Amino acid sequence: MKHMSVELMSELNDAYQVPEGTLEHLRTQSWAPLPGLLNADTVKTMLEQVQKYAAPVQPSETEKWMTSDEYAKVLQSHDGMAWTDNWFRDLALSPRLTGVALDLLDESEGLFIHDMTFTKPGHEGGPTPFHQDYPFWPFDRKGAFTIWIAMTDLTADMGILQFMPGSHNEGPLGRFSRAPGDDIRKAYPYLEDKYGFAGGTDLKAGDATVHYDLTVHGANGNQTTRGRAAYTLRYMPTDVIYTGAPHRHFDAFEMTPGELFADSPQVPHISRLSxxxxxxxxxxxxxxxxxxxxxxxxxxxxxxxxxxxxxxxxxxxxxxxxxxxxxxxxxxxxxxxxxxx
Ligand SMILES: O=C(O)CCC(=O)C(=O)O
Incomplete structure (x- = not known):
């Protein structure tokens, strides 16, 4: 698969100045805004790349909910592109994005672990049930985060990601998927009053947000006729150990439970070398x-x-x-x- 053009790569060599206070915001509020992370041309090309080359997500036996017709009305996804396509690999490992990831990890080294699109269809695309990501991942500890990038200009009525500020301090609350009706708030009705909601406001193409793997998050339905397209990149610290919990993306790494992700040849290291x-x-x-x-x-x-x-x-x-x-x-x-x- 082809690599990124020189012009685009040179833009992605430019540092993104993480706004002052972002790390503190993430640590206390469970999420943070990253305005203007990518420019509109980059995300336009990204959208084209997704539409041309990426295969829809292939759920495993344990994720059958992702194959239902109801779920297709909530979100449609591609994932793991950076493991099959140099273009996405170049993007995820670019100095601009790895620099941000390392700033948010507050470390000089880290790991790039996953990429995935989330498109909420137009014409009444359903809400994304509130959930945590961590319980689905084969990680022995917290610390991973997702950078969620708007691939077009998005308005609040399209169902932009929302977060419960402070909710990552709850620890793992169990597996609540993105399938319609499987909302974490049903099992934990106190969450909404305790934490409230943040985020969910208009984003320009290339604006992004970041949230922890333990952050309770979800989105309203898409009330417009246009699809709400987002691309996500996930990074984590180097000390996370593989637990062996089934997951379609990480299963393919063929790791042994107890092994450090950092030791897997499938897991790209990121460092200040970029x-x-x-x-x-x-x-x-x-x-x-x-x-x-x-x-x-x-x-x-x-x-x-x-x-x-x-x-x-x-x-x-x-x-x-x-x-x-x-x-x-x-x-x-x-x-x-x-x-x-
Ligand atoms: O885009 C959405 O509505 C859901 C995204 C999500 O759950 C995530 O990025 O972890």
Whole structure:
């Protein structure tokens, strides 16, 4: 499958300045806005890529609710594109998106784990029942989050994602799916009064929100005639262990319960290296590259010289300084695995 165009890639090499207070907002409110994460041209191309190339989600035995006609009126999805299509891989591992993910993880390294579209059909697309994501995922701990990106201009009456602020502090509340009627509020009627709702307001194409895997979230129905299209990217910390709970996307990784996701060749690592590449700084001479096992044979260990100071754009000086300091301190680099399996 084809890679991203140079023009688009150069835009995705541009840092997104996460608005001040975003991490604090996420930690206290369970979600946060990321206005203008991508520009309208990028999401237009993204929508075209989805429509042209992506296959609809293939639910597994444990997710039969996703195949029902009722569910098709709530959401229609594609997922795992970044595991089959270089275009989506390039997007998910771009400096712009990995930079945001690392800022939200508040770490210098993390993992990219999943991508998925969520289109709520026009002509009375049903509401998305409120739920948490974590109970469906084979993760031994919390910490993953979803970046939900509007693929066109969206208005509130299209059923934009809403969040219960503070609800991630409840811990896992059990499996409530996105199937019509299976709403977490039925089992926990107190949630609505305790937390209320946030989000759900108009978004421009390329605006995004982020929510934790434990955040209780859902959406109203789509009262317009236009489909409400969103693309999501999911990232998580490096210390999460695979539990073996069935899940159509993670099953394909063929992991052993108890294994670190970080050790799976199917799971791309993200690190501040993306930033280093972006600002034109490369490896100091004499250091070697620690390769994930999946890339063995595809790349050779190399010694690369640091780029001349003058290649670092002035606007990114502070970012470059921080990244270089972290890099030298760690004395080794993991890099996103770009090989296909
Ligand atoms: O887009 C929607 O309505 C649901 C999305 C969702 O549940 C998620 O991003 O975790």
């Amino acid at each position: 930033w280093l590449r972006m600002v034109g700084v490369t490896r100091p001479s004499g250091t070697t590259h620690r390769r994930p096992s999946c890339c063995a044979g595809l790349m050779s260990n190399t010694s690369i010289s640091a780029a001349p100071r003058s290649t670092v754009p002035v606007a990114h000086d502070s970012v470059a300084e921080i990244a270089v300091a972290e890099w030298i301190q760690r004395s080794r680099i993991d890099h996103p695995c770009l090989c296909r399996r």
